[in-house]
Amino acid sequence: MSKTGEGEITISNKERADSPPDRYYWRQGRVFQSNDAGEDRPPESVGDLSPATLAMIHPGLLAAYWRERPENFNPEVTGPRNDIKTTHYLIASNDALWRAWSGQNYMQGPHEITYLWRRIHHDVMGSTYENIDYDGSTVRVRRAGAIVSTLTFADPKPIENFRTPKGDPKRDAAMVIPPEEFVFRDLGGGLFACELARANARVFVIEFEDHLLVYEGVYTTRNAETLAAAVRERFKKPVKFFAFSHIHGQYVGGARAWAHEGATILAPPSSAPLITEMLSAPFDLRPDAWSRGAREALIEPVGERWIHEDASSAVVIINDKESDHTDEYFVVYMPRTRTILTGDLLFYRPGKALTGRSLTLAKYIEKQGLEVERCITTWPLEWPGVKNEVTGEELRAAMKPK
Numbered sequence: 560m561s562k563t564g565e566g567e568i569t570i571s572n573k574e575r576a577d578s579p580p581d582r583y584y585w586r587q588g589r590v591f592q593s594n595d596a597g598e599d600r601p602p603e604s605v606g607d608l609s610p611a612t613l614a615m616i617h618p619g620l621l622a623a624y625w626r627e628r629p630e631n632f633n634p635e636v637t638g639p640r641n642d643i644k645t646t647h648y649l650i651a652s653n654d655a656l657w658r659a660w661s662g663q664n665y666m667q668g669p670h671e672i673t674y675l676w677r678r679i680h681h682d683v684m685g686s687t688y689e690n691i692d693y694d695g696s697t698v699r700v701r702r703a704g705a706i707v708s709t710l711t712f713a714d715p716k717p718i719e720n721f722r723t724p725k726g727d728p729k730r731d732a733a734m735v736i737p738p739e740e741f742v743f744r745d746l747g748g749g750l751f752a753c754e755l756a757r758a759n760a761r762v763f764v765i766e767f768e769d770h771l772l773v774y775e776g777v778y779t780t781r782n783a784e785t786l787a788a789a790v791r792e793r794f795k796k797p798v799k800f801f802a803f804s805h806i807h808g809q810y811v812g813g814a815r816a817w818a819h820e821g822a823t824i825l826a827p828p829s830s831a832p833l834i835t836e837m838l839s840a841p842f843d844l845r846p847d848a849w850s851r852g853a854r855e856a857l858i859e860p861v862g863e864r865w866i867h868e869d870a871s872s873a874v875v876i877i878n879d880k881e882s883d884h885t886d887e888y889f890v891v892y893m894p895r896t897r898t899i900l901t902g903d904l905l906f907y908r909p910g911k912a913l914t915g916r917s918l919t920l921a922k923y924i925e926k927q928g929l930e931v932e933r934c935i936t937t938w939p940l941e942w943p944g945v946k947n948e949v950t951g952e953e954l955r956a957a958m959k960p961k
């Protein structure tokens with residue numbers, strides 16, 4: 560198991576001790592397989608065990624699934640029967656609907672599930688049922704009451720740097736970025752970029768003498784919490800300010816984590832209500848740090864410009880109301896290194912004239928009288944034919960039609 564809700568499970572058969580074990584990758588409740596060449600392929604059955612059953616076969620994976628997808632576990636209290644109230648869970652997983660028994664106290668948590676049951680329709684034999692019985696490290700699978708498989712599991716091992724086959728990433732409920740992917744590249748003048756291939760985007764950290772500013776989100780509070788830990792570890796200074804280019808989910812996502820860290824959230828006046836709404840949203844299905852704490856949120860509306868500087872760094876956040884993308888938009892200008900952080904406004908193709916919002920941005924920079932020698936995008940990091948770092952000269956030359 561890894562911290563990102565991924566895991567691997569290998570199943571060997573003592574009747575066929577010479578054959579290699581069947582290897583399954585597991586990510587947030589779904590199972591994947593790849594062939595010897597490392598190519599992804601649809602998961603296959605092992606003997607009588609279907610992929611849907613294999614996804615639930617290990618109590619540790621079941622607990623991890625509960626942690627990753629609590630919304631797929633619906634508690635139902637039934638009874639009392641013989642004076643005992645029983646809690647069932649209905650669990651949706653891999654196109655199968657399971658009913659789980661967790662003993663008498665459903666508040667005790669995922670490790671308490673001892674028994675799973677589901678209905679199966681068999682094309683020839685009609686309706687039947689299957690159940691999984693967890694008994695310590697031994698797990699039994701029965702169909703219509705008869706044991707079809709008995710498995711004995713070794714102790715689970717933690718895994719780092721893990722990658723499951725890609726599968727269909729759209730079916731993952733959220734992108735989870737592992738801690739080791741948050742690496743900070745020093746761009747000079749107090750600016751650091753964290754380049755995230757998985758998100759195809761950057762997040763920026765600006766280092767002042769005794770505090771930091773983080774610019775841009777990473778989709779979810781969970782990723783932002785991982786980033787916050789990485790920032791703490793790397794810089795050993797508090798994040799005093801969080802800003803984001805604009806209200807689209809990728810960029811604003813994570814504001815809750817920064818609020819929890821005690822940062823002041825800088826936002827254009829028209830975006831401030833969204834932040835308030837995000838901070839008061841119910842996160843009971845997937846609790847984050849903000850939902851557990853009782854901190855006061857600090858939101859600072861920035862109508863025009865926000866200037867902040869000390870001996871280490873200088874920053875001007877400019878509220879661009881003519882972005883051609885959203886009504887208000889923060890671009891970040893660093894006068895000492897003549898660097899501008901352009902969010903998702905700049906698509907520069909070498910040798911081609913700028914168009915659309917890219918051209919609008921270049922004109923805006925000119926109109927604001929900003930001396931720019933370097934433009935750095937948030938998104939995209941990789942895009943066919945597009946550069947993610949552009950010199951001032953390149954930008955200016957590309958403003959003229961070819």
Ligand SMILES: [Zn+2]
Nearest residue numbers: 805807884903
């Ligand atoms: Zn956008």
